[in-house]
Every structure is written in structure tokens, then in C-alpha cells.
Amino acid sequence: MYFETFNQFKQQLRQLDSWFEKAEAYAKEKSFSPDLYLGFRLAPDQFGFARQVQIACDTAKLGASRLTGKEAPSHADTEKTLAELSERVKSTLAYLDTFTAQDFAGTAERVITQPRWEGKVMSGADFFLQHVVPNFFFHVSAAYSILRHNGVPVGKRDYLGPLNQHLP
């Protein structure tokens, strides 16, 4: 289910990208610069909107990379405008588009580590379920909450996107 979950991450990132248009329209209506969103936050000691989007992107990008061993493109975290942030999302989507189900063969048993873990490791299965999935949705939801709190008219449908519902 790794590949299918990353497909869902792609859907969430496409939805996130669609919020930028609503945010820009709301900024225009209220006569403020849309680039101000990048610094908005819900608490003084919490990451602002730009960082939430960057981490959501990197959680998906580095998650896929570490779970498969496939090299990830680097991003400098220098976005200053809403347009640049949208490019960041699109670049992450383009990277995720390169994966196939085969890339995730053996992922569950892979040994994952990160510099900050001080030599400790996690299995691919644990890393995915305990770290990648919760963090990805956390930062996408935080970005959503920051926009919602600041008046942007996003709703649950904008978060979920289309569901694969059909007549029986």
C-alpha cells in the first residue's frame, strides 16, 4: 500500500496547490499582498505557512526517497512568494510522478536512519506508518488551518479533493 498512499499524498498536494488560488483571490479582495501568507502562523512558536508547506513537500519527497533508495531533488527553502511556493509543490509532485509500484518492493524491511537519530534505525514499515504518514497530514492540515484562520474560504472538500465514488 506504499505506492497507493504516495498517490494519495499527490492528491493532497494537488489540493494544497489549489488553495493558493483561493488565498490569492482573498488577498486581492481584502487588498493585502498574497506573499504575506508565507509568514502567517497559529502560534508565535509554531512554523509559519511557508515552512508548513515546505515540510509537507519534504515529508513526501524524502519519505519516498528513503523508502526506496531513489535520489531526491534538493530544494533550498528560499521561497519568498506564493507563486514560488506553488512551484515547490509542483516540483515535489513531478518527483513523486517518477515512482512506480515496483520501486516500493522490499520497502517494509528496509532499514531507515537519519542523522538526528544518533545511530538508531527504524524499519521501513515503522518509518512509514509512525513518521511519514502522520507528519505529512499534520503539515498539510497545519497549512490549511493557517489559511482558514486567516479568512481564506477553504472547506473540507478542498482538503479531500475528488473521491472515487461510482454507482454500484
Add this chain to the structure above:
Amino acid sequence: MYFETFNQFKQQLRQLDSWFEKAEAYAKEKSFSPDLYLGFRLAPDQFGFARQVQIACDTAKLGASRLTGKEAPSHADTEKTLAELSERVKSTLAYLDTFTAQDFAGTAERVITQPRWEGKVMSGADFFLQHVVPNFFFHVSAAYSILRHNGVPVGKRDYLGPLNQHLP
């Protein structure tokens, strides 16, 4: 991976329950009633804290029930205190504790429907990935953001909980 994901939902619900203690301590420090949290929200037209917790619980409970056909306990959504909300989380955890991996055999191909879908259906696999997982993390994260925005000292570790890291 259905059963393992619901195990992760249980971890997130235990973490959510642990935030209540921090919220109560903060309320005591600032001399306000901890039950006020239940009505706090991030936007006038967004659900408040109590509803976010109720929906997080129900997304896990009804998700597990619909994906397996196992009857779920009903909850009346009448919580008025932080203590009652904590009981709601614990009751959901007790229900999720009754599941085994075997309960999810055949889940991917199950046909899922809900009254509001007007006769349409989803496969168990799509319902799980497109609806249950994104919604669950969305409402847990919304509850977190409401507490964080209102001064409760919760951080990323309180969200994730313990990771299964070990020496190689």
C-alpha cells in the same frame, strides 16, 4: 496494512488524550475553566475543539466498522467537559482494541456506502485511502492546532508519540 494503520490511529488517539492533561494544567495556570476549550475554534465557521475530537474518534471508529462489517458502539456527541471528551477517546480506543488483523481480510474489495452518498459506493481500498486516513489526521491535527493556538504547550513529539527506533 489496514490493521497496522488502525494501530497507528490508536497511537494518535492516545497522544490526543495526553494533550488534555496539558490543556487542563494550562487552564489552571491561567485561571480559566478547562471546559472552555470545547468551544474554541480557529475560524467562526469551523468546528470547535469538541467536534474535532468527536469526528477524529468517529472517523476511526466508523472507518474500522465499515471496513470490516463489525458493529460499532454509538456515541451521542453530548460531551460538555474535557473529562467527558477524554472518556470519548478512551471508549474509541477500547473499541479499536477489539480488532485483529483477520478482521480486515477482504477489506480492499469491500463495497462501502453511506447515506449521504446518494446510492454511490467506494471500494474499501479507496474509502480507506481517500476518506478515512486523510480525515482522521485532519481532525486530530485540527484539535492540536486549536490547543496550540490557545497557548497549550504541545509540540511535535506530543503529536507523534514514541517512534519504534532501535540500535541496528
